[in-house]
Amino acid sequence: MTETFDYIIVGGGTAGSVIANRLTEDPDVTVLVLEEGDPRIGDTVTDPTRWNEVLLTELDWAYMSEPQPGLRGSQVYSAAGRGPGGTSNVYHMIHTRGRRADYDSWAYGGATGWSADEVLPFLQRLENQRDDTNPTAGHDGPINVISAKHTGNPVSQVFLDACAELGYPTVDDFNVDMFGAGWQHVDIADGRRCGARAGYLEPALRRSNLTLLAGALVGRLVLENRRCVGVEYLRGGQTITVRAAREVIVSAGAIQSPKLLMLSGIGNPDHLAEIGIPVRVALPGVGENFHDHPLIIGPIGYLSEPPPDPLGNVTEAALFWGSVPGLAVPDMEICMVHRAPFGENFFANVIKRVQTGQPLQDVTDLVDPRVILSLPGLVRPLSRGWVRLAKDDPTVHPRISANYYAEPVDLEAATTMVQVARDIYASKAFRERYDLQELAPGPDVKSRKELKAWVRANTGSYYHFAGSCRMGVDHLAVVDPQLRVRGVEGLRVADASVMPSIVSANPHTTVVMIGERAADFIRNGESTR
Numbered sequence: 001m002t003e004t005f006d007y008i009i010v011g012g013g014t015a016g017s018v019i020a021n022r023l024t025e026d027p028d029v030t031v032l033v034l035e036e037g038d039p040r041i042g043d044t045v046t047d048p049t050r051w052n053e054v055l056l057t058e059l060d061w062a063y064m065s066e067p068q069p070g071l072r073g074s075q076v077y078s079a080a081g082r083g084p085g086g087t088s089n090v091y092h093m094i095h096t097r098g099r100r101a102d103y104d105s106w107a108y109g110g111a112t113g114w115s116a117d118e119v120l121p122f123l124q125r126l127e128n129q130r131d132d133t134n135p136t137a138g139h140d141g142p143i144n145v146i147s148a149k150h151t152g153n154p155v156s157q158v159f160l161d162a163c164a165e166l167g168y169p170t171v172d173d174f175n176v177d178m179f180g181a182g183w184q185h186v187d188i189a190d191g192r193r194c195g196a197r198a199g200y201l202e203p204a205l206r207r208s209n210l211t212l213l214a215g216a217l218v219g220r221l222v223l224e225n226r227r228c229v230g231v232e233y234l235r236g237g238q239t240i241t242v243r244a245a246r247e248v249i250v251s252a253g254a255i256q257s258p259k260l261l262m263l264s265g266i267g268n269p270d271h272l273a274e275i276g277i278p279v280r281v282a283l284p285g286v287g288e289n290f291h292d293h294p295l296i297i298g299p300i301g302y303l304s305e306p307p308p309d310p311l312g313n314v315t316e317a318a319l320f321w322g323s324v325p326g327l328a329v330p331d332m333e334i335c336m337v338h339r340a341p342f343g344e345n346f347f348a349n350v351i352k353r354v355q356t357g358q359p360l361q362d363v364t365d366l367v368d369p370r371v372i373l374s375l376p377g378l379v380r381p382l383s384r385g386w387v388r389l390a391k392d393d394p395t396v397h398p399r400i401s402a403n404y405y406a407e408p409v410d411l412e413a414a415t416t417m418v419q420v421a422r423d424i425y426a427s428k429a430f431r432e433r434y435d436l437q438e439l440a441p442g443p444d445v446k447s448r449k450e451l452k453a454w455v456r457a458n459t460g461s462y463y464h465f466a467g468s469c470r471m472g473v474d475h476l477a478v479v480d481p482q483l484r485v486r487g488v489e490g491l492r493v494a495d496a497s498v499m500p501s502i503v504s505a506n507p508h509t510t511v512v513m514i515g516e517r518a519a520d521f522i523r524n525g526e527s528t529r
């Protein structure tokens, strides 16, 4: 007999965990979460200093992009979390809300109800901020927010001293002041990662009305006429159907949510025809508008002595600034990482993993404690790409392209950003304390033209994928402002894919907020009819 739950959530990741928790607060509803990955996690997840060890393991889907024209044809390693907790198990715990202008621009673009003032209560609902640096912070939510300063490394302090020396203002809380350098706020409680899994999913699993099924790959939505009535999933070599009495909520992330819609016949008719999938609902925007923050791997610096062992999240200080004067929000975020493996050997490992299925070397072997790495991320990119099916087969990864630097202005801004990061490394503060030597780009890269070429060759992903099922009211919108899939009853999408444009900050906090909003829409009966 086919099992029935009130709600089925596809994907027990960041947004899925939030929705599962909030819906099961009502003891009268039943919720099933179907999650493809393995439920087991270890210290590498819970210990904030060890995030680099979870990449390229079973906890990472480790996608590779299509060859990127803007990066001279190279493919980009694209990490995304797998298993209950999803990307919240692998994120670096940086807690930045979107900027007011980000949310207001969503609302101006037709996403009514998502202006900065309207989303603020939902941001507050998720936060339990422990310091008083943000007067609008929430203090009772499931996500514990602390300043990284408490466990800050001396080398991160030197980064901040260097920024001050170069005239950048000091910021106490990036969720209050946008421009300047400071300690990040991070999602950590009692020395342990406090993301969506610890904050939302684990407490909810104590309730008898929540069922989590791991190892279940949802391959298709079951549609009857134009209503979604359940899903089909693969588990242990079997295909199983389960029904939803009220709604199905797709929270499979910006790469897999559009994939699932397309596999179910919801998408661009031309693309579905190419793959041989009959069209159930023509929605040409599915998979379009996919984008990411480009991240440049470097400059890389070498210190005269190793800084002390990390106690915090390893990427604890940053500079947010504008690549040109007069921007409404910063478009550059330069983070500094110590004890990170992202050197050439790491990327050689990525290629091996893709070719052989297994990482060759333990990532901790790749860390040289004297190496520090700037990770400049372009947080207001204009380039847009896509997610498309490779095959009519749920077990096959979709094709993805964030189309990095398709807009030349993105490359210009990224080049400026790397120059700023080089200036920070060249500061008196770094010279006097650590006699820092720049390993890359290195002394041979001098002119802006040379630097631009270096940037193209050293750009990767910030893993901040968004936009591929965007909300709005125009013909390319996939969901309406209540996150209901347009043209289908009983179906919502709620995750990073619904953002019309990625926030100009690290997006995890915004994704949790999207989960809170989705649960609120559902609980308040904004029906999908």
Ligand SMILES: Cc1cc2nc3c(=O)[nH]c(=O)nc-3n(C[C@H](O)[C@H](O)[C@H](O)COP(=O)(O)OP(=O)(O)OC[C@H]3O[C@@H](n4cnc5c(N)ncnc54)[C@H](O)[C@@H]3O)c2cc1C
Pocket (backbone or CB within 6 Å): 010, 011, 012, 013, 014, 015, 016, 034, 035, 036, 037, 079, 080, 081, 082, 083, 084, 085, 086, 087, 088, 090, 091, 092, 093, 094, 095, 096, 216, 217, 218, 219, 251, 252, 253, 254, 256, 257, 260, 462, 463, 464, 465, 494, 495, 496, 497, 505, 506, 507, 508, 509, 511
């Ligand atoms: C390495 C890394 C570091 C990051 N660091 C930060 C940071 O410090 N701060 C920040 O703000 N943001 C950070 N981010 C980004 C942020 O974590 C993500 O934007 C956010 O977590 C995405 O949440 P989501 O709900 O959209 O997707 P996810 O959390 O990825 O959830 C999707 C879930 O669906 C499951 N799934 C997918 N397809 C199926 C299917 N067909 N059937 C069943 N299950 C399925 C997946 O396994 C996954 O568990 C980072 C990301 C990465 C990868």
